[in-house]
Amino acid sequence: MTTIVFDLGGVLIDWNPRYLYRKLFTDEQEMDHFLNTVTTPDWNEEQDAGRTLAEGTALLVQQHPQHQELIEHFYGRWPEMLGGAIQGTVEVLTELRASGRYHLYALTNWSEETFPVAQQQFEFLQWFEGIVVSGTEKSRKPFPEFYHTLLTRYNIEAGQALFIDDNERNIHAAQAVGMQTVHFRSPEQLRTELQQLGVL
Numbered sequence: 594m595t596t597i598v599f600d601l602g603g604v605l606i607d608w609n610p611r612y613l614y615r616k617l618f619t620d621e622q623e624m625d626h627f628l629n630t631v632t633t634p635d636w637n638e639e640q641d642a643g644r645t646l647a648e649g650t651a652l653l654v655q656q657h658p659q660h661q662e663l664i665e666h667f668y669g670r671w672p673e674m675l676g677g678a679i680q681g682t683v684e685v686l687t688e689l690r691a692s693g694r695y696h697l698y699a700l701t702n703w704s705e706e707t708f709p710v711a712q713q714q715f716e717f718l719q720w721f722e723g724i725v726v727s728g729t730e731k732s733r734k735p736f737p738e739f740y741h742t743l744l745t746r747y748n749i750e751a752g753q754a755l756f757i758d759d760n761e762r763n764i765h766a767a768q769a770v771g772m773q774t775v776h777f778r779s780p781e782q783l784r785t786e787l788q789q790l791g792v793l
Contacts, residue, residue, distance in 0.1 A: 681780025
Protein backbone atom coordinates (compact mmCIF):
# COMPACT_ATOMS: atom_id res chain seq x y z
CA MET A 594 0.00 0.00 0.00
CA THR A 595 1.43 3.34 -1.05
CA THR A 596 -1.42 5.83 -0.74
CA ILE A 597 -3.95 6.87 1.90
CA VAL A 598 -7.02 8.85 0.78
CA PHE A 599 -9.12 10.67 3.36
CA ASP A 600 -12.65 11.96 3.19
CA LEU A 601 -12.83 15.29 5.05
CA GLY A 602 -16.30 16.07 6.44
CA GLY A 603 -17.17 13.66 9.22
CA VAL A 604 -13.67 12.17 9.26
CA LEU A 605 -11.24 15.05 9.79
CA ILE A 606 -13.65 17.98 10.04
CA ASP A 607 -16.75 18.08 12.22
CA TRP A 608 -19.42 19.67 10.00
CA ASN A 609 -23.06 19.62 11.07
CA PRO A 610 -25.92 21.99 10.12
CA ARG A 611 -27.33 21.46 13.63
CA TYR A 612 -24.58 23.65 15.06
CA LEU A 613 -26.19 26.58 13.26
CA TYR A 614 -29.85 25.63 13.39
CA ARG A 615 -29.88 24.98 17.13
CA LYS A 616 -29.43 28.75 17.38
CA LEU A 617 -32.46 29.31 15.13
CA PHE A 618 -34.93 26.75 16.51
CA THR A 619 -36.13 26.35 20.08
CA ASP A 620 -37.62 22.91 19.36
CA GLU A 621 -35.21 20.12 18.38
CA GLN A 622 -37.94 18.14 16.59
CA GLU A 623 -38.93 21.14 14.49
CA MET A 624 -35.29 21.65 13.58
CA ASP A 625 -34.83 18.02 12.56
CA HIS A 626 -38.02 18.18 10.47
CA PHE A 627 -36.70 21.27 8.65
CA LEU A 628 -33.28 19.71 8.00
CA ASN A 629 -34.82 16.43 6.83
CA THR A 630 -37.55 17.88 4.59
CA VAL A 631 -36.31 21.31 3.42
CA THR A 632 -32.51 21.71 3.49
CA THR A 633 -32.03 18.00 2.86
CA PRO A 634 -28.72 16.20 2.40
CA ASP A 635 -29.72 15.48 -1.22
CA TRP A 636 -30.23 19.21 -1.85
CA ASN A 637 -26.89 20.07 -0.25
CA GLU A 638 -25.13 17.43 -2.36
CA GLU A 639 -26.21 19.22 -5.54
CA GLN A 640 -24.17 22.22 -4.37
CA ASP A 641 -21.33 19.81 -3.56
CA ALA A 642 -21.61 18.60 -7.16
CA GLY A 643 -21.21 22.08 -8.61
CA ARG A 644 -24.56 23.87 -8.46
CA THR A 645 -23.96 27.37 -7.16
CA LEU A 646 -25.04 28.28 -3.66
CA ALA A 647 -27.19 31.06 -5.10
CA GLU A 648 -28.97 28.66 -7.47
CA GLY A 649 -29.54 26.07 -4.77
CA THR A 650 -30.86 28.65 -2.33
CA ALA A 651 -33.18 30.28 -4.89
CA LEU A 652 -34.61 26.90 -5.90
CA LEU A 653 -35.41 26.00 -2.31
CA VAL A 654 -36.90 29.40 -1.49
CA GLN A 655 -39.17 29.00 -4.52
CA GLN A 656 -40.31 25.59 -3.23
CA HIS A 657 -40.63 26.65 0.44
CA PRO A 658 -41.21 30.44 0.49
CA GLN A 659 -42.48 30.31 4.07
CA HIS A 660 -38.95 29.25 5.15
CA GLN A 661 -37.01 31.81 3.11
CA GLU A 662 -35.00 33.27 5.99
CA LEU A 663 -34.08 29.87 7.45
CA ILE A 664 -33.06 28.60 4.00
CA GLU A 665 -30.90 31.64 3.30
CA HIS A 666 -29.04 31.12 6.58
CA PHE A 667 -27.84 27.68 5.40
CA TYR A 668 -25.10 29.18 3.27
CA GLY A 669 -25.29 32.73 4.59
CA ARG A 670 -24.10 31.48 7.98
CA TRP A 671 -22.38 28.31 6.75
CA PRO A 672 -19.16 28.77 8.77
CA GLU A 673 -21.25 28.32 11.94
CA MET A 674 -21.80 24.69 10.88
CA LEU A 675 -18.10 23.92 11.32
CA GLY A 676 -17.53 22.35 14.71
CA GLY A 677 -13.76 22.13 14.45
CA ALA A 678 -11.23 19.42 13.70
CA ILE A 679 -11.85 15.81 14.73
CA GLN A 680 -8.70 15.74 16.80
CA GLY A 681 -8.20 12.00 17.06
CA THR A 682 -8.21 11.65 13.27
CA VAL A 683 -5.86 14.62 12.87
CA GLU A 684 -3.48 12.77 15.19
CA VAL A 685 -3.66 9.70 12.93
CA LEU A 686 -2.99 11.91 9.89
CA THR A 687 -0.06 13.51 11.72
CA GLU A 688 1.48 10.09 12.39
CA LEU A 689 0.98 8.94 8.81
CA ARG A 690 2.60 12.11 7.54
CA ALA A 691 5.54 11.79 9.94
CA SER A 692 6.15 8.19 8.88
CA GLY A 693 6.88 9.26 5.31
CA ARG A 694 5.63 5.89 4.08
CA TYR A 695 2.52 7.04 2.22
CA HIS A 696 1.25 9.55 -0.27
CA LEU A 697 -1.65 11.41 1.36
CA TYR A 698 -4.66 12.72 -0.58
CA ALA A 699 -8.20 13.84 0.14
CA LEU A 700 -11.38 13.16 -1.83
CA THR A 701 -14.27 15.28 -0.64
CA ASN A 702 -17.87 16.16 -1.43
CA TRP A 703 -17.70 19.89 -0.79
CA SER A 704 -18.96 23.03 -2.48
CA GLU A 705 -16.28 24.92 -4.38
CA GLU A 706 -17.60 28.13 -2.80
CA THR A 707 -17.37 27.04 0.84
CA PHE A 708 -14.20 24.94 0.67
CA PRO A 709 -11.88 27.99 0.92
CA VAL A 710 -13.42 28.71 4.36
CA ALA A 711 -12.23 25.29 5.54
CA GLN A 712 -8.81 25.77 3.93
CA GLN A 713 -8.29 28.94 5.93
CA GLN A 714 -9.44 27.32 9.17
CA PHE A 715 -7.68 23.93 9.09
CA GLU A 716 -3.92 23.95 8.62
CA PHE A 717 -3.75 20.18 8.10
CA LEU A 718 -5.46 20.60 4.71
CA GLN A 719 -2.07 21.84 3.50
CA TRP A 720 -0.51 18.47 4.32
CA PHE A 721 -2.11 16.59 1.42
CA GLU A 722 -0.31 16.15 -1.89
CA GLY A 723 -3.65 16.80 -3.56
CA ILE A 724 -7.30 17.37 -2.70
CA VAL A 725 -10.06 16.58 -5.20
CA VAL A 726 -13.13 18.71 -4.43
CA SER A 727 -16.47 17.66 -5.90
CA GLY A 728 -17.74 21.20 -6.45
CA THR A 729 -14.69 22.00 -8.57
CA GLU A 730 -14.93 18.78 -10.58
CA LYS A 731 -18.73 18.97 -11.03
CA SER A 732 -18.99 15.37 -9.87
CA ARG A 733 -19.08 13.73 -6.46
CA LYS A 734 -18.99 10.52 -4.48
CA PRO A 735 -20.32 7.90 -5.01
CA PHE A 736 -20.02 8.33 -8.81
CA PRO A 737 -17.13 6.21 -10.18
CA GLU A 738 -15.79 9.01 -12.39
CA PHE A 739 -15.08 11.13 -9.32
CA TYR A 740 -12.82 8.43 -7.84
CA HIS A 741 -11.17 7.98 -11.24
CA THR A 742 -10.43 11.71 -11.36
CA LEU A 743 -8.29 11.29 -8.24
CA LEU A 744 -6.63 8.09 -9.43
CA THR A 745 -5.81 9.44 -12.88
CA ARG A 746 -4.71 12.94 -11.87
CA TYR A 747 -2.22 11.69 -9.30
CA ASN A 748 -1.25 8.44 -11.04
CA ILE A 749 -2.52 6.31 -8.16
CA GLU A 750 -2.94 2.57 -8.60
CA ALA A 751 -6.35 1.77 -7.07
CA GLY A 752 -5.17 -1.49 -5.49
CA GLN A 753 -2.35 0.35 -3.71
CA ALA A 754 -4.70 2.94 -2.19
CA LEU A 755 -6.64 2.86 1.08
CA PHE A 756 -9.76 5.05 1.22
CA ILE A 757 -11.26 6.28 4.52
CA ASP A 758 -14.85 7.63 4.58
CA ASP A 759 -17.69 7.80 7.11
CA ASN A 760 -20.40 7.15 4.49
CA GLU A 761 -20.95 3.48 3.70
CA ARG A 762 -22.30 4.35 0.25
CA ASN A 763 -18.99 6.00 -0.61
CA ILE A 764 -17.03 3.06 0.80
CA HIS A 765 -18.84 0.61 -1.50
CA ALA A 766 -18.16 2.87 -4.48
CA ALA A 767 -14.45 2.98 -3.65
CA GLN A 768 -14.34 -0.80 -3.39
CA ALA A 769 -16.00 -1.01 -6.81
CA VAL A 770 -13.13 0.91 -8.40
CA GLY A 771 -10.60 -1.37 -6.70
CA MET A 772 -9.55 0.62 -3.64
CA GLN A 773 -9.05 -0.83 -0.19
CA THR A 774 -11.25 0.84 2.41
CA VAL A 775 -11.89 1.62 6.06
CA HIS A 776 -15.42 2.67 7.00
CA PHE A 777 -14.79 5.43 9.55
CA ARG A 778 -16.88 5.40 12.73
CA SER A 779 -14.55 7.03 15.24
CA PRO A 780 -10.88 8.04 15.51
CA GLU A 781 -10.29 5.16 17.93
CA GLN A 782 -11.82 2.60 15.56
CA LEU A 783 -9.82 4.07 12.64
CA ARG A 784 -6.57 3.80 14.58
CA THR A 785 -7.32 0.18 15.54
CA GLU A 786 -8.12 -0.84 11.94
CA LEU A 787 -5.03 0.91 10.57
CA GLN A 788 -2.90 -0.89 13.17
CA GLN A 789 -4.47 -4.21 12.18
CA LEU A 790 -3.64 -3.47 8.54
CA GLY A 791 -0.05 -2.62 9.46
CA VAL A 792 -0.49 0.94 8.23
CA LEU A 793 0.25 2.51 11.63
